[in-house]
Amino acid sequence: MLNKAQKPSSIISYAMSIINHTMVIVRILDKEAISSKKKDKERSIERAKILHQRTPNLENPPHSLRIIRNDYEHFEERLDEWAVNSKSNNYIDLNVSNHGPIVSGVEDRDIFRQLEGHNLTFWNNSVNLQETVTWANMVGEKMEK
Numbered sequence: 488m489l490n491k492a493q494k495p496s497s498i499i500s501y502a503m504s505i506i507n508h509t510m511v512i513v514r515i516l517d518k519e520a521i522s523s524k525k526k527d528k529e530r531s532i533e534r535a536k537i538l539h540q541r542t543p544n545l546e547n548p549p550h551s552l553r554i555i556r557n558d559y560e561h562f563e564e565r566l567d568e569w570a571v572n573s574k575s576n577n578y579i580d581l582n583v584s585n586h587g588p589i590v591s592g593v594e595d596r597d598i599f600r601q602l603e604g605h606n607l608t609f610w611n612n613s614v615n616l617q618e619t620v621t622w623a624n625m626v627g628e629k630m631e632k
Contacts, residue, residue: 495581499600502607503559505616509623510556513548516626542629548622551614558609565610573597 514523516535523531539545558565569578579590580599601608605617 495583498583499581499602499607502602502616505619506552506556506559506607506614509548509552509619512623512626513552516545538630542632545626545629546622549614549618551612552619554612555607555609555614558612569596569599569610 514531516538517523518532518535518539570576573596574594575597577593578597578599579593579601582598582601582603584602585604595611598608599610602616605615606613607616
């Protein structure tokens with residue numbers, strides 16, 4: 488996934504696109520319709536129920552996927568919280584590496600967005616992008632049968 492010619496912001500944007508697109512699948516399959524608006528909740532639950540009946544034994548998505556997406560979706564709120572609570576007011580953002588952070592001695596909460604190999608970390612939460620893509624592909628394959 489890493490291309491040395493790409494800017495870190497482009498790479499992180501691509502990673503976040505994976506998260507956003509996979510979350511669409513999560514929402515479609517969500518039997519509790521957590522993300523649905525009140526007026527759409529009943530229909531969302533019924534859709535998910537039908538899909539799960541047609542395709543039993545679907546695996547759950549990576550656990551931290553929804554957490555990462557929520558952090559990203561509410562970036563401004565997380566940034567406000569960080570600004571008030573940061574001890575150093577120093578941060579690392581858009582870090583792309585196969586070898587860990589470029590700076591040591593920084594608190595986890597001061598690292599905003601970091602891609603290390605297949606792991607996207609957003610504040611203190613991480614998700615393996617390869618696991619996310621594999622899960623999405625598996626859902627697609629099972630739905631096609």
